[in-house]
Amino acid sequence: xxxxxxxxxxxxxxxxxxxxxxxxxxxxxxxxxxxxxxxxxxxxxxxxxxxxxxxxxxxxxxxxxxxxxxxxxxxxxxxxxxxxxxxxxxxxxxxxxxxxxxxxxxxxxxxxxxxxxxxxxx
Amino acid sequence: xxxxxxxxxxxxxxxxxxxxxxxxxxxxxxxxxxxxxxxxxxxxxxxxxxxxxxxxxxxxxxxxxxxxxxxxxxxxxxxxxxxxxxxxxxxxxxxxxxxxxxxxxxxxxxxxxxxxxxxxxxxxxxxxxxxxxxxxxxxxxxxxxxxxxxxxxxxxxxxxxxxxxxxxxxxxxxxxxxxxxxxxxxxxxxxxxxxxxxxxxxxxxxxxxxxxxxxxxxxxxxxxxxxxxxxxxxxxxxxxxxxxxxxxxxxxxxxxxxxxxxxxxxxxxxxxxxxxxxxxxxxxxxxxxxxxxxxxxxxxxxxxxxxxxxxxxxxxxxxxxxxxxxxxxxxxxxxxxxxxxxxxxxxxxxxxxxxxxxxxxxxxxxxxxxxxxxxxxxxxxxxxxxxxxxxxxxxxxxxxxxxxxxxxxxxxxxxxxxxxxxxxxxxxxxxxxxxxxxxxxxxxxxxxxxxxxxxxxxxxxxxxxxxxxxxxxxxxxxxxxxxxxxxxxxxxxxxxxxxxxxxxxxxxxxxxxxxxxxxxxxxxxxxxxxxxxxxxxxxxxxxxxxxxxxxxxxxxxxxxxxxxxxxxxxxxxxxxxxxxxxxxxxxxxxxxxxxxxxxxxxxxxxxxxxxxxxxxxxxxxxxxxxxxxxxxxxxxxxxxxxxxxxxxxxxxxxxxxxxxxxxxxxxxxxxxxxxxx
Numbered sequence: 158x159x160x161x162x163x164x165x166x167x168x169x170x171x172x173x174x175x176x177x178x179x180x181x182x183x184x185x186x187x188x189x190x191x192x193x194x195x196x197x198x199x200x201x202x203x204x205x206x207x208x209x210x211x212x213x214x215x216x217x218x219x220x221x222x223x224x225x226x227x228x229x230x231x232x233x234x235x236x237x238x239x240x241x242x243x244x245x246x247x248x249x250x251x252x253x254x255x256x257x258x259x260x261x262x263x264x265x266x267x268x269x270x271x272x273x274x275x276x277x278x279x
Numbered sequence: 280x281x282x283x284x285x286x287x288x289x290x291x292x293x294x295x296x297x298x299x300x301x302x303x304x305x306x307x308x309x310x311x312x313x314x315x316x317x318x319x320x321x322x323x324x325x326x327x328x329x330x331x332x333x334x335x336x337x338x339x340x341x342x343x344x345x346x347x348x349x350x351x352x353x354x355x356x357x358x359x360x361x362x363x364x365x366x367x368x369x370x371x372x373x374x375x376x377x378x379x380x381x382x383x384x385x386x387x388x389x390x391x392x393x394x395x396x397x398x399x400x401x402x403x404x405x406x407x408x409x410x411x412x413x414x415x416x417x418x419x420x421x422x423x424x425x426x427x428x429x430x431x432x433x434x435x436x437x438x439x440x441x442x443x444x445x446x447x448x449x450x451x452x453x454x455x456x457x458x459x460x461x462x463x464x465x466x467x468x469x470x471x472x473x474x475x476x477x478x479x480x481x482x483x484x485x486x487x488x489x490x491x492x493x494x495x496x497x498x499x500x501x502x503x504x505x506x507x508x509x510x511x512x513x514x515x516x517x518x519x520x521x522x523x524x525x526x527x528x529x530x531x532x533x534x535x536x537x538x539x540x541x542x543x544x545x546x547x548x549x550x551x552x553x554x555x556x557x558x559x560x561x562x563x564x565x566x567x568x569x570x571x572x573x574x575x576x577x578x579x580x581x582x583x584x585x586x587x588x589x590x591x592x593x594x595x596x597x598x599x600x601x602x603x604x605x606x607x608x609x610x611x612x613x614x615x616x617x618x619x620x621x622x623x624x625x626x627x628x629x630x631x632x633x634x635x636x637x638x639x640x641x642x643x644x645x646x647x648x649x650x651x652x653x654x655x656x657x658x659x660x661x662x663x664x665x666x667x668x669x670x671x672x673x674x675x676x677x678x679x680x681x682x683x684x685x686x687x688x689x690x691x692x693x694x695x696x697x698x699x700x701x702x703x704x705x706x707x708x709x710x711x712x713x714x715x716x717x718x719x720x721x722x723x724x725x726x727x728x729x730x731x732x733x734x735x736x737x738x739x740x741x742x743x744x745x746x747x748x749x750x751x752x753x754x755x756x757x758x759x760x761x762x763x764x765x766x767x768x769x770x771x772x773x774x775x776x777x778x779x780x781x782x783x784x785x786x787x788x789x790x791x792x793x794x795x796x797x798x799x800x801x802x803x804x805x806x807x808x809x810x811x812x813x814x815x816x817x818x819x820x821x822x823x824x825x826x827x828x829x830x831x832x833x834x835x836x837x838x839x840x841x842x843x844x845x846x847x848x849x850x851x852x853x854x855x856x857x858x859x860x861x862x863x864x865x866x867x868x869x870x871x872x873x874x875x876x877x878x879x880x881x882x883x884x885x886x887x888x889x890x891x892x893x894x895x896x897x898x899x900x901x902x903x904x905x906x907x908x909x910x911x912x913x914x915x916x917x918x919x920x921x922x923x924x925x926x927x928x929x930x931x932x933x934x935x936x937x938x939x940x941x942x943x944x945x946x947x948x949x950x951x952x953x954x955x956x
Contacts, residue, residue, distance in 0.1 A: 167324075168331065168332050169563060170290040170335070170336075173287035173290050174284060174287045177284065177287060212324055233446065233448055233483075235447075235449060235450075239331075241330065241334075255448070257449060258507075258508040259508075263335050264334075271457075272508075274457055274460070275453060275505060275508060276448070276508070
């Protein structure tokens with residue numbers, strides 16, 4: 158069974174690009190449009206990796222990561238933060254919250270795949 | 280790797296346009312309330328997302344321009360720059376320019392034309408005034424995957440994973456696997472020396488270390504990058520073993536990053552706008568799929584009607600009950616399916632804020648736009664097509680309706696003009712009102728013009744209402760000076776025609792000195808019609824129910840006289856008749872009893888002579904093929920429960936045929952005083 162990757166971004170084109178890249182590499186993709194939506198998607202199915210944007214309406218990425226870390230069943234799930242601001246502050250915030258991996262936007266699909274494959278196999 | 284991103288790029292285009300729309304609205308909001316942090320956040324997020332996504336598709340022009348905009352917005356968010364009218368104007372124009380850039384992508388155009396490039400240069404100049412002194416040079420680092428080809432090197436990697444590595448979601452094993460994709464792992468030694476005694480051993484912690492020999496063409500930096508994510512709490516040493524080290528210092532480079540002192544997350548991004556319902560959980564569905572679904576549901580309605588009909592013909596009570604349950608459910612499905620196509624009119628309304636702002640500045644008038652009923656939902660097609668007529672009506676109201684400040688003060692009105700857009704439900708249809716508090720229409724001037732143009736016979740007695748509505752007639756324009764805005768040849772008749780095409784109506788009410796109200800009445804949906812079934816011979820026709828006024832039986836004496844005269848005396852009123860049997864060339868003798876259906880459209884009334892009245896029927900409209908495009912008096916077809924086809928009558932067309940006929944036979948029209956087309 159292919160592994161599930163949850164892609165959280167308020168931009169549907171980003172979700173689509175990431176989705177296309179991941180599917181081509183053999184992962185299954187679940188999409189969510191913000192942190193609140195994503196938390197809902199975490200129950201009822203196993204998600205093996207989370208890719209989340211930072212700046213989102215309703216619930217931003219940092220808050221979302223903090224919430225994920227509270228969930229017992231997602232204790233060991235890797236989280237990749239997507240940051241457009243290449244500024245260290247966002248990355249640091251994300252890492253403090255528990256998202257140790259990151260990809261800086263804009264990225265090539267191959268870059269995303271490289272980051273993902275460091276963390277899980279399809 | 281070739282990944283086809285075309286479709287995603289389409290999504291990006293749609294998304295970017297929506298974001299720009301949202302950005303514009305927030306900017307306008309910011310203009311009226313300069314301190315609104317939510318609006319600043321929303322504007323920033325829009326620019327930010329566009330830049331980020333554009334980068335994914337390598338749309339460099341968009342990225343580099345948006346970067347500057349984002350930079351300015353970031354400073355706005357920091358409060359290092361204050362909101363002022365000039366800044367808003369520059370940002371609005373920047374939004375326009377971004378839209379232009381996106382349109383270039385959408386149309387697969389080459390690049391911007393010179394005027395646009397000049398505009399861009401001017402905007403960059405204007406924006407730079409708001410940028411900080413230390414602003415980053417435009418452009419975003421586009422790091423590409425390094426793929427060095429400098430021959431294989433034997434690397435030695437010493438890895439000591441931190442105890443928290445599992446808890447951080449990292450799996451040491453997957454890093455090893457990843458390394459394997461960069462080269463060939465020759466040897467792995469697992470170090471277990473840090474493993475504690477069993478009783479103090481925590482299953483969730485990592486105590487392992489690895490010594491790895493890797494032969495790879497990758498550079499030191501690439502290998503180093505592999506461990507980016509675990510750098511914080513792991514020790515990583517990478518050194519070249521071969522005698523061809525490239526950039527490694529002898530003895531290996533110390534690559535242990537200092538764990539950064541992490542400040543607690545400042546809650547600056549508190550732009551969680553609860554008030555924006557559109558950020559909710561939406562699924563973007565291709566409109567074609569919806570149409571297909573609705574079409575299928577339409578077929579389902581027809582099929583289930585057929586089943587009910589059959590069930591009724593065989594006396595089987597349980598079967599009848601079952602089919603009636605099915606019919607009920609099908610009706611609910613139909614309602615639900617039609618609802619899927621409904622979108623709120625608000626987005627269209629909000630787009631006009633910018634128009635009103637720009638036009639009022641251009642005209643030197645101070646005009647405020649009030650929007651209400653933005654949540655009113657309309658069929659998607661209607662919403663798309665109503666934009667142009669609304670725009671025209673609004674511009675007209677601003678240009679001709681609302682007076683300039685001096686005239687307003689003289690008339691004892693506040694110098695600020697008011698324009699309002701309102702939408703609401705009214706008995707099965709949607710009404711959109713455009714009201715202004717301007718001077719109102721000039722009754723005499725309209726009448727004079729209409730007579731001059733031969734639209735009205737001299738000496739005809741018209742009500743005010745009738746006179747005002749003359750401005751919707753083709754070839755009518757009262758503006759004395761043709762201004763830049765309206766009066767460019769596209770008249771109100773086009774507005775009316777566009778609305779009629781949507782099966783809607785438009786009328787106008789005006790009070791001298793107080794203003795004008797234009798009311799557009801539109802059907803809730805274009806796919807379904809509440810029809811009235813009538814029979815002629817063996818055929819069935821559908822008359823749109825909202826046009827039916829009453830039904831009367833045509834008795835024998837009336838029948839004779841009406842056939843001779845072509846009209847009926849309806850309680851003292853002249854009612855022109857159309858014998859549908861004759862009109863549609865049905866052969867055979869007329870039925871023994873005939874009925875008249877009195878229909879009304881706009882200000883015209885007529886009686887349609889039919890054989891049978893078969894009652895109301897909700898039905899799905901099926902458009903006629905191109906082949907039947909030239910048919911007069913038929914607007915579509917539908918399928919009855921029995922499987923038979925019924926044609927839907929085009930009442931407005933039938934009525935205008937009568938009016939034309941009358942105008943031709945009676946040289947000097949006496950009673951119908953308004954001549955239409």
